[in-house]
Amino acid sequence: MKVLSLGGAGFIGSHLTERLLHENHSVMVVDYYDDKISELIGQPGLTLLKQDIREDNWGLEEHVKDADVVIDLIAYANPGLYVKMPLEVFELNFTENLKIAKACQMLNKRLIQFSTCEVYGKTPASFLNGNLVNPDDPAHATFSEDHTNLIMGPIEKHRWIYASAKQLLERILHAYGLEQDFNYSIIRPFNFIGPKIDYLLNETDGIPRVFSYFMDALIHGGQMKLVDGGNHRRCYTYIDDAIEAIYRIVQNPNRVCDQEIFNIGSPHNETSIKDLAVLMKDIYANDMWQEGMPELPEIIDVSSEDFYGKGYEDSDRRIPDITKAKSLLGWEPEWDMVSTLKATMNYYVTEYRLHYGMRSWKHDLLKKAMASKH
Numbered sequence: 001m002k003v004l005s006l007g008g009a010g011f012i013g014s015h016l017t018e019r020l021l022h023e024n025h026s027v028m029v030v031d032y033y034d035d036k037i038s039e040l041i042g043q044p045g046l047t048l049l050k051q052d053i054r055e056d057n058w059g060l061e062e063h064v065k066d067a068d069v070v071i072d073l074i075a076y077a078n079p080g081l082y083v084k085m086p087l088e089v090f091e092l093n094f095t096e097n098l099k100i101a102k103a104c105q106m107l108n109k110r111l112i113q114f115s116t117c118e119v120y121g122k123t124p125a126s127f128l129n130g131n132l133v134n135p136d137d138p139a140h141a142t143f144s145e146d147h148t149n150l151i152m153g154p155i156e157k158h159r160w161i162y163a164s165a166k167q168l169l170e171r172i173l174h175a176y177g178l179e180q181d182f183n184y185s186i187i188r189p190f191n192f193i194g195p196k197i198d199y200l201l202n203e204t205d206g207i208p209r210v211f212s213y214f215m216d217a218l219i220h221g222g223q224m225k226l227v228d229g230g231n232h233r234r235c236y237t238y239i240d241d242a243i244e245a246i247y248r249i250v251q252n253p254n255r256v257c258d259q260e261i262f263n264i265g266s267p268h269n270e271t272s273i274k275d276l277a278v279l280m281k282d283i284y285a286n287d288m289w290q291e292g293m294p295e296l297p298e299i300i301d302v303s304s305e306d307f308y309g310k311g312y313e314d315s316d317r318r319i320p321d322i323t324k325a326k327s328l329l330g331w332e333p334e335w336d337m338v339s340t341l342k343a344t345m346n347y348y349v350t351e352y353r354l355h356y357g358m359r360s361w362k363h364d365l366l367k368k369a370m371a372s373k374h
């Protein structure tokens, strides 16, 4: 199969590109970075176009025409950015993604669109506490693709622009399906983690996602900061489990994925952010820390406003209902929470510096330079 993978050199994209090549598909990756697939460059079947898709006339239609299936992974996927530059997030995650969808619809190509579990928003328990008999019951936070209502916060909490843009894109794909028989599949990832999730200090994209933020504190010293007490709960999904599900969606046996939305996540790996910090610190202390390394970080509380700025709000809890993925794809996640963290942390402790030595080295220099200013 000829696959056009837009954003195919990012965290999920790099693992997916590796799997697609391994299965002998030909993959055209369009991305403006290539660091995370550097070891794949030169492999038969891979073509890389380093391109910012926001530029005009870069050849979107020709590349879509040439593909059997199009996978769209391009987005800003980092909460720090939703708060800092909501308009840019909207422009990339909605306007630019819509151009890709339109090209696929016009050229009659199947599109696999990456959306997000953030489209579910908040749980009813987060604002109906007094009226629920058992607000902690997982049933209030278990979200299913085709039945659950989507609950966003107020407009002044502009962090919701990410989820709203993704939701509107999903609604448009659905409408193309209804009115023009467009063939799409939508994936809603639930907190995937694994090697290459983010750089430890991302100089261009602000604060990285929570795993990388904690990992940075463990490796380089500092503090593990819990935003608003770290009480929010998430279901962490190891990237190998996720890629298995995504690959089955690409294969689309008997066309079971046509015009379907899939939750991909590990319902049994639920943990609060506070427990995540404690678990990561324990694993690091027991398995990875050695004499001479920076002191283990303390875990402290910070307000969301101090950490992200005004306009931040977040989903309190989200658990994927994966009945659909189980029944249509025969997929179930296998990795538990501890193995997921150990595998991911091990990568950052052992391999990250080899792959991204320059960035890591620049990072240390930058930290020293900033420290000497105070």
Ligand SMILES: NC(=O)c1ccc[n+]([C@@H]2O[C@H](COP(=O)([O-])OP(=O)(O)OC[C@H]3O[C@@H](n4cnc5c(N)ncnc54)[C@H](O)[C@@H]3O)[C@@H](O)[C@H]2O)c1
Pocket: 006, 007, 008, 009, 010, 011, 012, 013, 030, 031, 032, 033, 051, 052, 053, 054, 072, 073, 074, 075, 076, 077, 092, 114, 115, 116, 117, 118, 188, 189, 190, 191, 192, 193, 197
């Ligand atoms: N990782 C998760 O757990 C998760 C959760 C929910 C949703 N998602 C969605 O899955 C998709 C992939 O996520 P990810 O974690 O791999 O993110 P990522 O940031 O690692 O990957 C996105 C890729 O898109 C590329 N890109 C961004 N803007 C571009 C532009 N203008 N031109 C060309 N390339 C551009 C980036 O260079 C990057 O390689 C995104 O749509 C994200 O919203 C991911």
